[in-house]
Amino acid sequence: EVQLLESGGGLVQPGGSLRLSCAASGFTFSSYAMNWVRQAPGKGLEWVSAISGSDGITHYADSVKGRFTISRDNSKKTLYLEMNSLRAEDTAVYYCVKDRSAWYFEYYFESWGQGTLVTFSS
Amino acid sequence: DIQMTQSPSSLSASVGDRVTITCRASQDISNYLAWFQQKPGKAPKSLISAASSLQSGVPSKFSGSGSGTDFTLTISSLQPEDFATYYCQQYNVYPPTFGQGTKVEIK
Numbered sequence: 001e002v003q004l005l006e007s008g009g010g011l012v013q014p015g016g017s018l019r020l021s022c023a024a025s026g027f028t029f030s031s032y033a034m035n036w037v038r039q040a041p042g043k044g045l046e047w048v049s050a051i052s053g054s055d056g057i058t059h060y061a062d063s064v065k066g067r068f069t070i071s072r073d074n075s076k077k078t079l080y081l082e083m084n085s086l087r088a089e090d091t092a093v094y095y096c097v098k099d100r101s102a103w104y105f106e107y108y109f110e111s112w113g114q115g116t117l118v119t120f121s122s
Numbered sequence: 123d124i125q126m127t128q129s130p131s132s133l134s135a136s137v138g139d140r141v142t143i144t145c146r147a148s149q150d151i152s153n154y155l156a157w158f159q160q161k162p163g164k165a166p167k168s169l170i171s172a173a174s175s176l177q178s179g180v181p182s183k184f185s186g187s188g189s190g191t192d193f194t195l196t197i198s199s200l201q202p203e204d205f206a207t208y209y210c211q212q213y214n215v216y217p218p219t220f221g222q223g224t225k226v227e228i229k
Contacts, residue, residue, distance in 0.1 A: 045158075045166065045209055045220040061217060095165055107213040108156055110177075112165040 002026040002111040004096045009116030016086050022079040022096030022113055030054050030074035033099040036081050037109065038092035048094070049081065050105055059105070064090075083118070093117050124148050124212050128221035134229040139200045143224045145193045145210035153189045154214030160223075161206045169208075170195065200226070 008020040020036070036048040049070040050059045058070050069082040079096055093115040100110035125148035135141050145155065153173040158166040168177050170186040173193055183198045197204055205228055210221040 044222045045211070047218045047220075059216070100171070105216075107216070107218040108168075108171050109158075109166070109211070109218075110168055112167070114165055 002098060004098060004111060004113030006094065006096045006113045006116040009094065009118045011119055011121045012086050013121055014086060014088060017082070017084045018086065018118060020081040020083070020094055020096075020116055020118075024077045024079065024096075024098070027098070028102075029072075029077040031102040033101075033105050034070075034072060034079045035097040035099060035107070035109065036070065036079075037095045037097050037112075038090075039095070039115075040089075040092045043092075046092075047107070050099070050107070051079070052105065053103060057105075086118075086120070088120050091119050123217060124151065124215050124219050126210055126212055126219050126221040128208075128210055128224045130224060131222065132225040132227060134227050135200050136229045137200055137202060141197045141200050141204075141226060143195045143208055143210075143226075145188075145195070145221050147191045147193075147212055149215075150190050151212045151214035154212055155186070155188065155193050156211045156213060157184075157186055157195045158209045158211065159204075159206045160209065166209065197226075202228075 003025045005023045035050045051070045067085045071080045095115045096113040097109045098111040100108040127146045129144045155173045157170040160166040174186045185196045207223045207225045209223050
Protein backbone atom coordinates (compact mmCIF):
# COMPACT_ATOMS: atom_id res chain seq x y z
CA GLU A 1 0.00 0.00 0.00
CA VAL A 2 1.31 3.42 -0.96
CA GLN A 3 1.85 5.68 2.03
CA LEU A 4 2.94 9.31 1.90
CA LEU A 5 3.52 11.18 5.13
CA GLU A 6 4.20 14.92 5.00
CA SER A 7 5.80 16.95 7.74
CA GLY A 8 7.40 20.34 8.26
CA GLY A 9 4.44 22.66 7.99
CA GLY A 10 3.89 25.41 10.51
CA LEU A 11 3.67 29.10 11.22
CA VAL A 12 5.92 31.42 9.24
CA GLN A 13 6.33 35.14 8.72
CA PRO A 14 6.18 36.79 5.29
CA GLY A 15 9.60 36.54 3.69
CA GLY A 16 10.45 33.50 5.77
CA SER A 17 11.48 29.99 4.79
CA LEU A 18 10.27 26.48 5.47
CA ARG A 19 11.17 22.98 4.31
CA LEU A 20 8.51 20.35 3.85
CA SER A 21 9.28 16.65 3.79
CA CYS A 22 7.35 13.63 2.58
CA ALA A 23 8.29 10.11 3.63
CA ALA A 24 7.19 7.50 1.12
CA SER A 25 6.64 3.77 1.45
CA GLY A 26 4.86 0.92 -0.29
CA PHE A 27 6.34 1.44 -3.77
CA THR A 28 9.67 1.76 -5.57
CA PHE A 29 10.18 5.43 -4.79
CA SER A 30 13.02 6.08 -7.23
CA SER A 31 10.93 4.93 -10.19
CA TYR A 32 8.18 7.54 -9.92
CA ALA A 33 7.86 11.23 -10.45
CA MET A 34 6.58 13.04 -7.38
CA ASN A 35 4.62 16.25 -6.99
CA TRP A 36 3.52 18.88 -4.53
CA VAL A 37 -0.07 20.12 -4.84
CA ARG A 38 -1.47 22.80 -2.52
CA GLN A 39 -4.87 23.97 -1.38
CA ALA A 40 -5.47 27.37 0.17
CA PRO A 41 -8.07 27.42 2.96
CA GLY A 42 -11.52 26.98 1.47
CA LYS A 43 -10.13 27.03 -2.07
CA GLY A 44 -9.37 24.60 -4.88
CA LEU A 45 -6.32 22.57 -5.79
CA GLU A 46 -3.18 24.00 -7.38
CA TRP A 47 -0.25 21.99 -8.71
CA VAL A 48 3.02 23.43 -7.37
CA SER A 49 6.00 21.37 -8.49
CA ALA A 50 7.19 18.02 -9.81
CA ILE A 51 10.45 16.06 -9.88
CA SER A 52 11.40 13.05 -11.96
CA GLY A 53 12.26 9.73 -10.38
CA SER A 54 16.00 9.52 -10.76
CA ASP A 55 17.47 12.11 -13.14
CA GLY A 56 16.57 15.26 -11.23
CA ILE A 57 14.33 16.98 -13.78
CA THR A 58 12.13 19.53 -12.05
CA HIS A 59 9.10 21.61 -13.00
CA TYR A 60 7.44 24.50 -11.18
CA ALA A 61 4.25 26.50 -11.35
CA ASP A 62 4.85 30.12 -12.32
CA SER A 63 3.51 31.22 -8.93
CA VAL A 64 6.44 29.61 -7.09
CA LYS A 65 9.24 29.59 -9.68
CA GLY A 66 12.43 31.05 -8.27
CA ARG A 67 11.19 30.79 -4.66
CA PHE A 68 10.52 27.06 -4.15
CA THR A 69 12.89 24.14 -4.78
CA ILE A 70 11.77 20.53 -5.04
CA SER A 71 14.24 17.74 -4.36
CA ARG A 72 14.34 14.11 -3.35
CA ASP A 73 16.61 11.62 -1.61
CA ASN A 74 15.88 8.23 -3.09
CA SER A 75 18.05 6.45 -0.52
CA LYS A 76 15.80 7.84 2.20
CA LYS A 77 12.60 7.57 0.09
CA THR A 78 11.88 11.18 0.95
CA LEU A 79 10.60 14.14 -1.08
CA TYR A 80 11.29 17.74 -0.09
CA LEU A 81 10.00 21.21 -0.84
CA GLU A 82 12.22 24.11 0.17
CA MET A 83 10.13 27.26 0.30
CA ASN A 84 11.77 30.69 0.47
CA SER A 85 10.52 34.27 0.29
CA LEU A 86 7.16 33.08 1.49
CA ARG A 87 4.11 35.22 0.88
CA ALA A 88 0.71 35.31 2.53
CA GLU A 89 -0.78 33.75 -0.61
CA ASP A 90 1.39 30.65 -0.04
CA THR A 91 -0.82 29.79 2.94
CA ALA A 92 -2.18 26.34 2.15
CA VAL A 93 -2.24 22.68 2.90
CA TYR A 94 0.59 21.12 0.90
CA TYR A 95 0.05 17.60 -0.37
CA CYS A 96 2.74 15.17 -1.46
CA VAL A 97 1.43 13.32 -4.49
CA LYS A 98 2.71 10.29 -6.38
CA ASP A 99 2.43 10.24 -10.16
CA ARG A 100 0.79 7.13 -11.58
CA SER A 101 3.34 6.27 -14.23
CA ALA A 102 6.86 5.11 -13.70
CA TRP A 103 9.75 6.78 -15.52
CA TYR A 104 7.98 9.87 -16.88
CA PHE A 105 5.75 12.80 -15.93
CA GLU A 106 2.14 11.79 -16.52
CA TYR A 107 0.67 14.27 -14.00
CA TYR A 108 -2.08 11.85 -13.06
CA PHE A 109 -2.19 12.22 -9.30
CA GLU A 110 -2.84 8.67 -8.17
CA SER A 111 -1.88 8.74 -4.49
CA TRP A 112 -1.97 11.61 -2.01
CA GLY A 113 -0.54 12.19 1.45
CA GLN A 114 -2.66 13.67 4.23
CA GLY A 115 -1.13 17.13 3.79
CA THR A 116 0.77 19.58 5.96
CA LEU A 117 -0.44 23.10 6.70
CA VAL A 118 1.63 26.21 6.10
CA THR A 119 0.18 29.35 7.68
CA PHE A 120 1.37 32.88 8.29
CA SER A 121 1.72 34.74 11.52
CA SER A 122 0.86 38.43 11.47
CA ASP B 123 -2.57 27.35 -19.20
CA ILE B 124 -5.70 25.31 -19.85
CA GLN B 125 -8.68 26.54 -17.86
CA MET B 126 -10.99 23.91 -16.40
CA THR B 127 -14.52 25.07 -15.59
CA GLN B 128 -16.90 22.95 -13.54
CA SER B 129 -20.62 23.39 -13.25
CA PRO B 130 -22.43 23.75 -11.05
CA SER B 131 -20.16 25.09 -8.29
CA SER B 132 -22.48 23.48 -5.78
CA LEU B 133 -25.61 21.40 -5.74
CA SER B 134 -28.07 20.02 -3.23
CA ALA B 135 -29.34 16.51 -3.71
CA SER B 136 -31.11 13.77 -1.82
CA VAL B 137 -29.97 10.26 -1.04
CA GLY B 138 -30.80 8.10 -4.04
CA ASP B 139 -30.63 10.93 -6.56
CA ARG B 140 -28.69 10.71 -9.79
CA VAL B 141 -26.15 13.53 -9.93
CA THR B 142 -24.20 14.85 -12.90
CA ILE B 143 -21.27 17.27 -12.74
CA THR B 144 -19.84 18.91 -15.86
CA CYS B 145 -16.26 19.90 -16.58
CA ARG B 146 -15.23 21.96 -19.60
CA ALA B 147 -11.66 22.51 -20.81
CA SER B 148 -10.59 25.71 -22.55
CA GLN B 149 -8.97 23.62 -25.30
CA ASP B 150 -8.96 20.05 -26.54
CA ILE B 151 -7.43 17.68 -23.96
CA SER B 152 -8.42 14.42 -25.69
CA ASN B 153 -9.39 12.09 -22.82
CA TYR B 154 -6.67 13.15 -20.36
CA LEU B 155 -9.18 14.02 -17.69
CA ALA B 156 -9.27 12.87 -14.07
CA TRP B 157 -11.88 13.19 -11.34
CA PHE B 158 -11.17 13.43 -7.60
CA GLN B 159 -13.37 13.32 -4.52
CA GLN B 160 -12.46 15.31 -1.42
CA LYS B 161 -14.19 15.13 1.94
CA PRO B 162 -13.74 17.88 4.55
CA GLY B 163 -10.34 17.77 6.21
CA LYS B 164 -9.15 14.93 4.01
CA ALA B 165 -6.87 14.57 1.02
CA PRO B 166 -8.36 14.20 -2.44
CA LYS B 167 -9.01 10.67 -3.62
CA SER B 168 -8.64 9.66 -7.25
CA LEU B 169 -11.83 8.28 -8.77
CA ILE B 170 -11.45 8.26 -12.54
CA SER B 171 -8.65 8.60 -15.07
CA ALA B 172 -8.74 8.86 -18.86
CA ALA B 173 -12.20 10.44 -18.59
CA SER B 174 -13.99 7.16 -17.92
CA SER B 175 -11.65 4.59 -16.36
CA LEU B 176 -12.53 3.83 -12.75
CA GLN B 177 -9.68 3.57 -10.29
CA SER B 178 -9.36 0.23 -8.54
CA GLY B 179 -11.76 -0.01 -5.62
CA VAL B 180 -14.02 2.85 -6.75
CA PRO B 181 -17.67 1.73 -6.78
CA SER B 182 -19.43 1.43 -10.10
CA LYS B 183 -22.03 4.03 -9.13
CA PHE B 184 -19.39 6.51 -10.32
CA SER B 185 -18.99 6.93 -14.06
CA GLY B 186 -17.27 9.40 -16.33
CA SER B 187 -17.64 10.30 -19.95
CA GLY B 188 -16.53 12.78 -22.55
CA SER B 189 -13.59 13.72 -24.71
CA GLY B 190 -12.13 16.81 -26.27
CA THR B 191 -13.42 19.70 -24.16
CA ASP B 192 -16.59 18.46 -22.46
CA PHE B 193 -16.73 15.88 -19.69
CA THR B 194 -19.18 14.62 -17.09
CA LEU B 195 -19.03 12.77 -13.79
CA THR B 196 -22.20 10.92 -12.84
CA ILE B 197 -23.13 9.38 -9.51
CA SER B 198 -25.96 6.99 -10.23
CA SER B 199 -27.53 6.82 -6.77
CA LEU B 200 -26.20 9.26 -4.22
CA GLN B 201 -25.36 7.82 -0.83
CA PRO B 202 -24.47 9.62 2.41
CA GLU B 203 -20.76 8.87 1.93
CA ASP B 204 -20.80 10.62 -1.47
CA PHE B 205 -21.43 14.08 -0.08
CA ALA B 206 -18.13 15.78 -0.83
CA THR B 207 -16.41 18.18 -3.21
CA TYR B 208 -15.47 16.85 -6.63
CA TYR B 209 -12.65 18.18 -8.81
CA CYS B 210 -11.74 17.56 -12.42
CA GLN B 211 -8.14 17.86 -13.62
CA GLN B 212 -6.52 17.80 -17.05
CA TYR B 213 -3.18 16.10 -17.54
CA ASN B 214 -2.80 16.42 -21.29
CA VAL B 215 -0.99 19.74 -21.40
CA TYR B 216 1.64 21.07 -19.01
CA PRO B 217 0.99 22.51 -16.46
CA PRO B 218 -1.70 20.26 -15.02
CA THR B 219 -4.75 22.25 -13.97
CA PHE B 220 -7.84 21.64 -11.85
CA GLY B 221 -11.41 22.79 -12.01
CA GLN B 222 -12.66 24.97 -9.16
CA GLY B 223 -14.64 22.12 -7.60
CA THR B 224 -18.28 21.13 -7.21
CA LYS B 225 -19.64 20.76 -3.69
CA VAL B 226 -22.35 18.13 -3.38
CA GLU B 227 -24.51 18.82 -0.34
CA ILE B 228 -27.44 17.11 1.32
CA LYS B 229 -30.87 18.51 0.48
